[in-house]
Amino acid sequence: MDNVNLEVDIAGLKLKNPVITASGTFGFGKEYGEFYDISRLGAIVVKGLTLNPRLGNPPPRVAETPAGMINSVGLQNPGVDRFLEDELPGLLDKGVCVIANINGNTIEDYCRMMEKLDRSGVSAVELNLSCPNVKEGGMAFGVEPEMVCAATREVRTAGEKPLIVKLSPNVKDIVEIALAAQEGGADALSLINTLLVMDIDIKTRRPTLANIFGGLSGPAVKPVALRMVYQVCGAVGIPVIGMGGISDWRDAVQFLLAGARAVAVGTANFVNPYAPLEIIDGIERYLTETGFSSVNDIIGNISVTSGQ
Amino acid sequence: MKLVDKCLIVENSEIQENIFRMKILSPQMCSIARAGQFLHIKCGGNKHALLRRPISLSYRLAGEDTLVIVYRVEGQGTQFLSEQKPGVKIDVMGPLGRGFAVDQEYGRVVLVGGGMGVAPLAELARVYGNKCTALLGYRSEPFLTREIGAEAGKLLVATEDGSEGHRGFVTDLLPRELSEQTIDLVYCCGPRPMMKRVLDICRTHGVRCQLSLEERMGCGIGACLVCSCATRDKNGNPGYSRVCVDGPVFWDDEVMLDG
Ligand SMILES: Cc1cc2nc3c(=O)[nH]c(=O)nc-3n(C[C@H](O)[C@H](O)[C@H](O)COP(=O)(O)OP(=O)(O)OC[C@H]3O[C@@H](n4cnc5c(N)ncnc54)[C@H](O)[C@@H]3O)c2cc1C
Numbered sequence: 001m002d003n004v005n006l007e008v009d010i011a012g013l014k015l016k017n018p019v020i021t022a023s024g025t026f027g028f029g030k031e032y033g034e035f036y037d038i039s040r041l042g043a044i045v046v047k048g049l050t051l052n053p054r055l056g057n058p059p060p061r062v063a064e065t066p067a068g069m070i071n072s073v074g075l076q077n078p079g080v081d082r083f084l085e086d087e088l089p090g091l092l093d094k095g096v097c098v099i100a101n102i103n104g105n106t107i108e109d110y111c112r113m114m115e116k117l118d119r120s121g122v123s124a125v126e127l128n129l130s131c132p133n134v135k136e137g138g139m140a141f142g143v144e145p146e147m148v149c150a151a152t153r154e155v156r157t158a159g160e161k162p163l164i165v166k167l168s169p170n171v172k173d174i175v176e177i178a179l180a181a182q183e184g185g186a187d188a189l190s191l192i193n194t195l196l197v198m199d200i201d202i203k204t205r206r207p208t209l210a211n212i213f214g215g216l217s218g219p220a221v222k223p224v225a226l227r228m229v230y231q232v233c234g235a236v237g238i239p240v241i242g243m244g245g246i247s248d249w250r251d252a253v254q255f256l257l258a259g260a261r262a263v264a265v266g267t268a269n270f271v272n273p274y275a276p277l278e279i280i281d282g283i284e285r286y287l288t289e290t291g292f293s294s295v296n297d298i299i300g301n302i303s304v305t306s307g308q
Numbered sequence: 309m310k311l312v313d314k315c316l317i318v319e320n321s322e323i324q325e326n327i328f329r330m331k332i333l334s335p336q337m338c339s340i341a342r343a344g345q346f347l348h349i350k351c352g353g354n355k356h357a358l359l360r361r362p363i364s365l366s367y368r369l370a371g372e373d374t375l376v377i378v379y380r381v382e383g384q385g386t387q388f389l390s391e392q393k394p395g396v397k398i399d400v401m402g403p404l405g406r407g408f409a410v411d412q413e414y415g416r417v418v419l420v421g422g423g424m425g426v427a428p429l430a431e432l433a434r435v436y437g438n439k440c441t442a443l444l445g446y447r448s449e450p451f452l453t454r455e456i457g458a459e460a461g462k463l464l465v466a467t468e469d470g471s472e473g474h475r476g477f478v479t480d481l482l483p484r485e486l487s488e489q490t491i492d493l494v495y496c497c498g499p500r501p502m503m504k505r506v507l508d509i510c511r512t513h514g515v516r517c518q519l520s521l522e523e524r525m526g527c528g529i530g531a532c533l534v535c536s537c538a539t540r541d542k543n544g545n546p547g548y549s550r551v552c553v554d555g556p557v558f559w560d561d562e563v564m565l566d567g
Pocket residue numbers: 063064346357359360361362363364365377378379380381382383384385386387424427428521522523524525556
C-alpha cells in the first residue's frame with residue numbers, strides 16, 4: 001500500500017489526497033472534527049460565505065426524496081470577517097487545507113471577499129456562481145456564459161490565490177459555461193452544485209419547503225453529475241473537482257475515471273460521518289488492487305469505444 | 309462525546325397500534341445519554357430512506373446498558389425500524405443535542421407530555437422520581453404510563469376521547485398543579501398547539517418552562533443548518549437556532565412558537 005501515491009495538484013494547490021468535503025455540508029469543520037482528524041482530508045471547503053452575515057431562509061429547510069435530499073438553507077453564515085477571525089485560525093492550527101466558498105449579490109461583493117481571503121491562510125477560493133436557493137444572487141451569475149466569464153475575470157484580478165469556479169447544473173449547456181469560466185481565468189472548476197427542484201406536501205397542500213424551491217443533492221443526482229463532469233473534462237484544459245451524490249469510494253473512482261482531478265463529498269457526510277475517510281481508503285485499495293501506482297493514472301482513464 | 313455505532317437491538321415490540329418500544333444495547337451511549345437528547349438512526353440504507361431519523365431517548369436501563377426509544381410509525385424510516393428484529397444491529401449516532409436542564413436542587417417539577425411527546429419525559433421521571441408530577445395527554449389509548457407512573461411522585465392522564473383519566477386536553481390539568489404548590493420548572497414536549505398552551509399557562513403562573521422542539525434534520529450535529537427554528541437570543545433579538553445542537557430542548561424565553 002505504501003507505494004501508492006494519492007497526491008493531486010489542482011492549479012498549484014497540492015492535495016495529499018483527492019478527497020474534499022463539499023461546501024455547506026461540513027460547516028467549518030468543527031462538528032466533524034469531533035469524529036476524526038480532519039487534516040487527513042485532501043481539503044475542506046467551508047460553508048458558503050457572504051460579505052455580511054446572513055440569516056438564511058425560514059424553516060422548513062429540508063425535505064427527503066428517494067435517494068436524495070432537498071435543502072433551502074439560503075446561505076446562512078456569519079460573514080467573511082467572522083469566518084477569518086473565529087473559524088479559520090483553528091482550522092489552520094490543525095493543519096487543514098482550507099478552501100473558502102464565496103457568494104455574492106454583485107461582482108463587487110465577490111471581489112471584496114476575494115481581497116480579504118487573499119490576505120488570509122486559505123489555500124484557495126471557490127467562487128459559487130450557482131447557489132440556486134438565494135433569490136437575489138447565484139442564479140443570475142451562473143447561467144449566462146458572458147456573466148460567468150465577466151465575474152470570473154473580475155474576481156481573478158482581485159487576488160492571487162487559486163480560483164475555483166463552481167458550476168450550477170441548472171443551465172442549458174454546462175460545457176459552454178465551463179468554457180466561459182476558463183476563458184475568464186478560472187484556475188479550476190468544481191461541479192455540480194445542487195439541482196433546482198421542489199416538493200409538495202399532499203397533506204397540507206403546500207410546498208414542503210418554506211422557500212418553495214430548493215437544491216437536490218445525494219445519490220439521486222450522481223448520474224447527472226457524472227455526465228456533466230465527463231463532458232466538461234473533455235472540453236476544458238483546467239482541473240475539475242467532481243461532486244454530486246458521491247457516497248462511497250466506487251462513486252469517487254467513477255468521477256476520477258470521468259476526468260475529475262479530485263472529488264468532493266457532501267450529503268454523504270450526513271449519513272456517515274466517516275464517509276470521506278472511507279473513500280480515501282477505498283481509492284487507495286482500488287489503486288493497489290488494479291496495479292496503479294498513482295491516483296493520477298486513473299484520472300480520465302476510461303476507454304470510450306463506441307462509434308459516437 | 310458523540311458516537312456512531314452499530315448497536316444490537318435487544319427488543320422491538322409493538323406496545324400499541326403503530327407505536328413501538330425498542331431497546332438498544334450500547335454501554336457507551338447509555339452511560340453518557342441524558343434526558344431530552346436524541347439518537348440519529350440510519351433507517352434503511354443509503355439509497356432509500358437516505359437521511360437518518362432523529363428519535364428521542366425515552367429512558368435508560370443503566371443496569372442493562374441499554375437505551376430505550378419509543379416511536380410511532382409515520383413513514384418509510386420508522387416503518388423500517390419497526391421491522392427490525394431483536395438480534396439485528398442498527399446504525400446509531402448519539403447521544404446528540406442539548407437535553408433537558410436537570411437540577412437536583414429543584415423541589416418539585418412538572419412534566420407535560422402530549423402524544424409521542426411523552427417519550428422523552430420518561431427519563432426525567434426516572435431522574436426526579438418522587439419530586440415530579442407527570443401530566444400525560446393522549447388522543448385515545450395511553451402508553452408509557454406504567455413506566456412513568458412507577459417513577460413519578462404523581463401521575464395524571466388525559467385522553468381526548470375519555471377512554472382513560474381526564475376527558476380533554478392535558479393542558480386542562482396544568483393550572484391546578486401550578487397553583488397548588490411551588491413548582492420550580494415545567495418540562496414539556498408535544499404538538500405545537502399544546503406547547504403554546506403550556507407556555508401561556510406557565511407565563512401566567514410565573515413558572516419557568518423548558519420545551520423540546522422538532523424540526524427536520526440532515527446531519528444532526530450542527531454542520532448543515534437545515535434544522536433551523538426561530539428563536540430569540542439573550543437580548544431578545546429574533547434569529548435561528550439549530551434544533552440538533554442548540555436544542556432540541558429550549559428555554560421558554562428562547563422559543564418563538566408562532567414564527
Ligand atoms: C429531536 C427529535 C426527537 C424526536 N423523537 C421522537 C420520538 O421519541 N418518537 C417518535 O415517534 N418520533 C420522534 N420524532 C419524530 C421522528 O423523527 C419522525 O417521526 C421521523 O423522522 C419520521 O420518519 P419517517 O421516515 O417514518 O417519515 P417520513 O415522513 O417518510 O420522513 C421523511 C423525512 O422527514 C423527516 N421527518 C418527518 N417527520 C418528522 C418529524 N416530526 N420531526 C423531524 N423530522 C421528521 C424524516 O426524518 C425524514 O427525513 C422526533 C423528532 C425530533 C426532531
